[in-house]
Structures are given as structure tokens and as C-alpha cells.
Amino acid sequence: MAETFLFNALRQAIDEEMGRDQTVMVLGEDVGVYGGSYKVTKDLHGKYGELRVLDTPIAENSFTGMAIGAAMTGLRPIVEGMNMGFLLLAFNQISNNAGMLRYTSGGNFKIPLVIRGPGGVGRQLGAEHSQRLEAYFQAVPGLKIVACSTPYNAKGLLKSAIRDDNPVLFFEHVLLYNLKEDLPNEEYLVPLDRAEVVRPGQDVTIITYSRMRHHVMAAVKPLERKGFDPEVIDLIALKPIDYDTLGQSIRKTHRVIIVEECMKTGGIAAEIIASINDRFFDELDAPVLRLSSQDIPTPYNGRLESLTIVQPQQIEEAVEKMMQLQV
Amino acid sequence: MVQERTLPTFQSPPAQISAEEGLMIYEDMILGRYFEDKCAEMYYRGKMFGFVHLYNGQEAVSSGVIKALRDDDYVGSTYRDHVHALSAGVPARSVMAELFGKETGCSKGRGGSMHMFSAEHNLLGGYAFIGEGIPVALGAAFQSRYRRETMGDDAADQVTASFFGDGTTNNGQFFECLNMAALWKLPMLFVVENNKWAIGMAHERATSQPEIYRKASVFGLPGIEVDGMDVLAVRAVAQEAIARARAGEGPTLIECLTYRFRGHSLADPDELRSADEKAKWQSRDPIQRFEAYLIEQNLADDEVLKAIRQKIEGVVEDALSFAQDSPEPDPSELYRYIFAED
Ligand SMILES: Cc1ncc(C[n+]2csc(CCOP(=O)(O)OP(=O)(O)O)c2C)c(N)n1
Ligand SMILES: [Mg+2]
Numbered sequence: 113m114a115e116t117f118l119f120n121a122l123r124q125a126i127d128e129e130m131g132r133d134q135t136v137m138v139l140g141e142d143v144g145v146y147g148g149s150y151k152v153t154k155d156l157h158g159k160y161g162e163l164r165v166l167d168t169p170i171a172e173n174s175f176t177g178m179a180i181g182a183a184m185t186g187l188r189p190i191v192e193g194m195n196m197g198f199l200l201l202a203f204n205q206i207s208n209n210a211g212m213l214r215y216t217s218g219g220n221f222k223i224p225l226v227i228r229g230p231g232g233v234g235r236q237l238g239a240e241h242s243q244r245l246e247a248y249f250q251a252v253p254g255l256k257i258v259a260c261s262t263p264y265n266a267k268g269l270l271k272s273a274i275r276d277d278n279p280v281l282f283f284e285h286v287l288l289y290n291l292k293e294d295l296p297n298e299e300y301l302v303p304l305d306r307a308e309v310v311r312p313g314q315d316v317t318i319i320t321y322s323r324m325r326h327h328v329m330a331a332v333k334p335l336e337r338k339g340f341d342p343e344v345i346d347l348i349a350l351k352p353i354d355y356d357t358l359g360q361s362i363r364k365t366h367r368v369i370i371v372e373e374c375m376k377t378g379g380i381a382a383e384i385i386a387s388i389n390d391r392f393f394d395e396l397d398a399p400v401l402r403l404s405s406q407d408i409p410t411p412y413n414g415r416l417e418s419l420t421i422v423q424p425q426q427i428e429e430a431v432e433k434m435m436q437l438q439v
Numbered sequence: 440m441v442q443e444r445t446l447p448t449f450q451s452p453p454a455q456i457s458a459e460e461g462l463m464i465y466e467d468m469i470l471g472r473y474f475e476d477k478c479a480e481m482y483y484r485g486k487m488f489g490f491v492h493l494y495n496g497q498e499a500v501s502s503g504v505i506k507a508l509r510d511d512d513y514v515g516s517t518y519r520d521h522v523h524a525l526s527a528g529v530p531a532r533s534v535m536a537e538l539f540g541k542e543t544g545c546s547k548g549r550g551g552s553m554h555m556f557s558a559e560h561n562l563l564g565g566y567a568f569i570g571e572g573i574p575v576a577l578g579a580a581f582q583s584r585y586r587r588e589t590m591g592d593d594a595a596d597q598v599t600a601s602f603f604g605d606g607t608t609n610n611g612q613f614f615e616c617l618n619m620a621a622l623w624k625l626p627m628l629f630v631v632e633n634n635k636w637a638i639g640m641a642h643e644r645a646t647s648q649p650e651i652y653r654k655a656s657v658f659g660l661p662g663i664e665v666d667g668m669d670v671l672a673v674r675a676v677a678q679e680a681i682a683r684a685r686a687g688e689g690p691t692l693i694e695c696l697t698y699r700f701r702g703h704s705l706a707d708p709d710e711l712r713s714a715d716e717k718a719k720w721q722s723r724d725p726i727q728r729f730e731a732y733l734i735e736q737n738l739a740d741d742e743v744l745k746a747i748r749q750k751i752e753g754v755v756e757d758a759l760s761f762a763q764d765s766p767e768p769d770p771s772e773l774y775r776y777i778f779a780e781d
Contacts, residue, residue, distance in 0.1 A: 174615035181578020217556035218547025277779035
């Protein structure tokens with residue numbers, strides 16, 4: 113076991129996969145000589161050389177398209193979005209080509225591609241650098257979307273994403289890079305399509321992902337003291353969603369709260385609620401509740417910013433309120 | 440009114456060809472022409488649907504470039520992709536079946552007119568949004584260099600040709616990719632088919648510098664202007680660019696001055712282009728020109744050319760009946776091909 117920062121866990125994942133498979137390469141802005149804005153590719157340029165850790169010009173749309181073409185012809189590129197927000201410029205390539213091309217081509221090509229980088233609301237970075245994009249992309253057919261949340265799952269998931277034959281949008285959270293955790297010395301993978309039961313419980317299912325997992329766990333402590341026993345599930349896979357794991361939990365607790373960082377309108381929770389209604393309506397003892405961030409551009413001001421995203425206190429209150437509902 | 444660009448006199452010596460090569464190129468051009476004529480007929484008879492963009496008039500570009508490539512080189516196209524697919528070796532049957540949305544189509548009926556793909560023929564595909572195919576082609580070119588240099592695969596000397604129109608050269612992806620291709624010396628041909636129009640937008644009204652080949656110079660790659668109605672001129676320029684690319688000397692921008700004989704798509708009333716302009720370009724029909732050349736140079740006689748035309752009529756008829764008789768995709772496979780495992 114070795115204590116490892118999340119950014120370094122990601123770096124290890126890339127390093128290990130590049131060592132094991134020569135077709136794996138990284139490209140993006142400042143990934144090479146500079147080592148990546150969050151040091152996820154630090155020293156890899158020196159180790160693997162110019163072409164395998166490729167510093168690109170600032171041309172998101174075209175270098176994403178280029179990665180797709182390279183993936184179609186047999187490489188396994190990892191695109192780093194310096195900030196996932198910049199990938200809005202590559203929306204066309206991500207949607208039309210990464211997501212849809214395999215289908216449109218009738219299975220002629222596969223696109224083993226990872227697009228990763230820091231997303232989420234940071235600390236006073238302003239609206240454009242504090243985006244909540246996962247919901248924008250969730251409707252794109254053919255994409256897998258994954259959000260990591262701990263050093264352990266970050267490493268195992270990224271390794272799986274690199275080995276996957278599909279395009280994977282891999283969300284890291286800008287405020288989680290310095291989380292520390294003991295990681296196994298031996299190699300491990302974490303599956304891309306499985307939610308993680310973070311805390312088993314009986315009373316209520318709290319579904320969350322990415323940084324909100326840690327807010328939820330912060331709220332769980334006082335809830336435990338008050339005698340509540342919530343089950344916490346980290347989605348990990350935002351697309352496709354692991355309804356098996358959600359279903360097992362809902363059949364046990366019959367109550368669901370979803371905590372997300374993305375916006376309420378058209379968010380991840382909106383989709384999950386609709387699907388829970390389709391699949392597990394009869395199991396519910398109460399309407400599903402969602403705690404989402406506000407439908408506004410992320411404000412710069414610190415106080416307004418914290419009002420924009422969900423805080424642990426709100427999660428605590430929501431659980432108490434839901435448990436008071438009698439059926 | 441903007442001044443029309445006058446056609447320069449072209450100096451590039453025509454490619455030297457044998458009779459065999461001449462007939463191979465002629466057959467490819469005839470196939471492109473007859474295939475598209477058949478599409479128009481089927482569309483107007485209400486048998487073919489969707490947006491259908493035909494290539495009539497531009498055959499010298501597809502045949503001139505693609506027939507100078509090796510079988511394992513890559514081709515990237517646009518929505519005007521049927522003829523590029525045919526030149527790249529995709530059987531007429533699979534292209535026609537795709538147009539009819541059949542399971543036997545090269546994209547299994549999931550793509551349609553604007554999305555012809557064939558991994559087997561290294562056809563990177565038809566892209567319906569202008570510009571987006573250029574970076575994808577760039578990726579294929581990058582991949583060749585990557586394999587050669589980091590994986591020690593000496594056989595990875597494939598060249599990638601990316602085709603797109605004049606209108607597309609005003610899009611950022613064109614410039615971004617010129618930059619990256621030149622920067623990394625990628626084995627790539629940027630082939631602009633300047634047919635003077637982007638739907639109803641005349642080229643001169645859309646761009647500050649209508650001479651597209653000149654845009655290469657600022658990125659430090661060669662830009663060449665060629666008569667896109669002269670298949671041998673295109674072939675000569677392509678051969679040189681391909682040799683450079685294969686030798687690791689980097690990309691070339693080739694601007695082919697050409698013209699489409701039909702509207703933008705079969706849904707386009709084509710009211711903006713003057714009768715004069717159309718007649719002038721029609722008189723430069725690349726197929727008639729090449730025919731005359733073949734005969735003049737004693738590379739073929741009327742009989743041989745006629746036999747080719749008859750053969751291709753048969754190929755197109757066969758493709759049509761194959762397409763019409765082919766099965767539709769199975770509705771139970773609606774979700775197939777979303778993910779790599781399907
Ligand atoms: C991104 C995008 N915007 C608009 C269109 C609609 N559109 C289709 S073809 C076309 C004109 C393209 O002209 P050009 O590049 O000269 O190619 P040509 O059709 O002449 O072969 C336009 C505007 C599109 N397909 N994609
Ligand atoms: Mg045009």
C-alpha cells in the first residue's frame with residue numbers, strides 16, 4: 113500500500129497502460145513538456161517521447177477529431193481537456209464522430225478513445241471554468257460517461273477506460289485532485305459500468321457521484337449520530353447507468369434522494385428519476401427527491417458560489433425530512 | 440459583383456500513363472458518372488430518399504487522386520461521397536445498397552448517402568457536417584507516422600487523402616489541421632474540390648482570398664493549383680504529393696478547380712448559377728476530355744472505350760437490382776452497433 117494523491121493515481125494509470133500497450137498515447141494542451149495542468153502526465157513526455165505524449169496547439173475541435181481518426185485506425189488515444197469546459201469546442205466531434213460514428217458506419221469502425229480532464233465547480237474560478245457538463249453529454253448515443261471520485265477508483269476506472277473499445281468521457285473533479293488514499297501495490301481495474309455502494313444502509317438510498325459523494329459522506333456522520341442509516345451509492349457510470357445496483361437498493365429502502373452537482377434542468381438526476389419511475393415505481397414509499405445545483409452560471413463570488421451548489425447541511429435536512437414522511 | 444477568378448493556364452505536365460492505367464482511370468470516371476446518373480433517376484422516380492449530393496463534373500478529382508493512391512492508403516470524404524467510395528474500391532453494389540438503406544450497404548443501411556464507410560477499403564467515411572472529416576483524416580495520417588516511429592512498423596507508410604469543398608476552407612478546422620499536419624509533417628493530402636459554390640454561396644462572396652492553394656504558404660506546406668477537369672493533371676500533382684508524403688516530407692494542399700454539373704443536392708432548384716457559367720464548364724467535361732486524349736495518344740480506340748461504357752452500364756444495373764433485391768436491416772437490430780461489443 114502506498115499513499116497516493118488522486119492526480120498521481122491517474123498518472124499511474126496512464127503510465128501503466130502506456131507501458132503495457134504501445135498504441136496508448138496522450139494528447140492535449142500542455143500534456144507533454146509541461147506535464148499537464150494538474151500534473152496528471154508529469155514526466156511521461158520524457159519517458160515515452162514526443163509522439164506518445166503529444167503537446168497539441170490550442171485547437172480542441174480538431175485535435176479531438178484527430179484522436180477519433182487515430183482511434184478508428186487502431187491507436188488508443190487519451191485526450192486531456194485542460195478543462196473539460198474547453199471541450200465544448202469539440203462538442204461536434206464528441207457527438208457526431210466519437211459517439212455516433214460507429215453506428216452510422218454500420219459497425220465498420222470502433223473508437224477506443226478516452227476524453228478526460230478536470231470538470232465540476234472549482235473555487236471561485238468563474239462560470240466558464242466551473243462547468244457542469246456531464247448532463248450536456250448524457251444524451252449522446254454511443255458515449256460512455258464515467259465520473260471518478262477517489263484515488264482508488266480514479267486509477268482503476270481510468271485503466272478500464274483506456275482498455276475499453278468505446279469512447280469514454282472521463283470526468284475528474286477539479287477539487288479532488290489532492291485527495292489521498294492508500295492504493296494497492298498490485299495492479300487492479302475498476303469496472304466502468306458498476307455503481308459503488310459506499311455505505312450500506314437500510315433507511316434511504318442516496319445516489320450521488322463525483323465530488324458530491326464527499327458532501328454526502330459529510331452529511332452521513334451527523335445523520336448516523338441521530339440514528340439514521342442511509343445507503344450511499346456513488347454512480348461512477350453516468351452513462352449507461354447501473355440500474356441493477358440502484359434497483360437492489362431501492363427494493364430495500366423504498367426511498368431515494370439524488371445529490372448531484374450538475375444543474376437541475378435536464379440533469380443526471382432528472383434522467384434517473386424518470387427511469388426510476390419506469391422501473392421501480394411500485395417500490396417507492398415517497399417521491400424521489402433531488403438536490404441539484406442551481407440553474408445559473410456559476411457565480412464568482414464565494415458566498416453566491418456556495419449557494420449555487422448543494423451543501424452537506426441540505427443533504428442532512430433532506431434525509432431527515434424524507435424519513436419523517438409516513439406511509 | 441465580385442470578379443470571377445479566371446482559370447489559369449496550367450503548366451504541370453500530365454501524368455505519364457500506360458494504356459492499361461488510362462483505361463483503369465477511364466473506367467473509374469465512367470463508373471462515377473453513370474452511378475450518379477442512376478441515383479438521380481431513382482431519386483426523381485421517388486425510389487431513393489434523403490439528401491443526395493451528386494458528383495457529376497468532378498470525376499477527374501476523385502479518379503485523379505484516389506487512383507494514384509495505394510489500396511492501403513486512407514480516404515476521407517464528405518456528404519458528396521459516393522464517387523470517392525467507388526474510386527476507393529467499395530463495390531458499386533454496396534454503395535447503391537447503402538443508398539437504398541439496405542443491410543447489404545457498406546454502412547449496413549445505417550449511414551445513407553452522406554455516410555459511406557468501409558474499414559476494409561480504408562475509407563474513413565462520409566461526413567455530413569462540413570469540415571469535421573478533415574481532423575479525422577488527420578488522425579489517420581498521424582497514426583501512420585506514430586506506428587512507424589514509435590512502434591517500429593516500417594510498413595506503416597500509408598498516406599491519407601482528405602477531400603472537401605471550397606466552402607469548407609472558410610471553416611476553422613481546415614486551418615487548424617493545415618497547421619498540425621505541417622507542424623508534425625504528417626503524410627496527408629488536403630484535396631480541395633473548388634467547384635465555385637457552397638450551395639448558393641459563390642466562393643468569391645465567402646472568402647477574402649479566393650485562391651485557396653495560397654493559404655498553404657503561411658503554414659509552410661506546398662499549395663498547388665490544378666485543373667480539376669483534367670484527370671491527368673490532377674494525377675500528376677497527386678502523385679508528387681503522395682510521394683512526398685510517403686517519404687516523410689509532409690502534407691500538400693491541392694486545390695482542384697472544378698465544377699458540379701448538377702445542383703448542390705437533388706433537392707436544390709439550382710437557380711443561382713447562370714446558364715452561361717454552366718455551359719462554359721459543361722464544355723470542359725473531364726470525361727470527354729480524357730476520352731479525346733486517350734484516342735489522340737493511341738492509348739485506346741472507340742471500340743475499347745465503348746466496351747468499357749457498356750460494361751459499366753451493366754455494373755450499375757447490377758448494383759441497382761442488387762440494392763433493390765437486398766433485405767432491409769432487421770428491426771431487432773435497431774440497437775446494434777451503438778457500442779463496440781454489439
Ligand atoms: C457544419 C455545417 N454547416 C452547414 C452545413 C450545410 N451545408 C451542407 S453543404 C454546404 C456547402 C458546402 O460547400 P463546399 O464546401 O464548397 O462543398 P460542395 O458542396 O460544393 O461540394 C453547407 C453550407 C453542413 N453540412 N455542415
Ligand atoms: Mg463547393
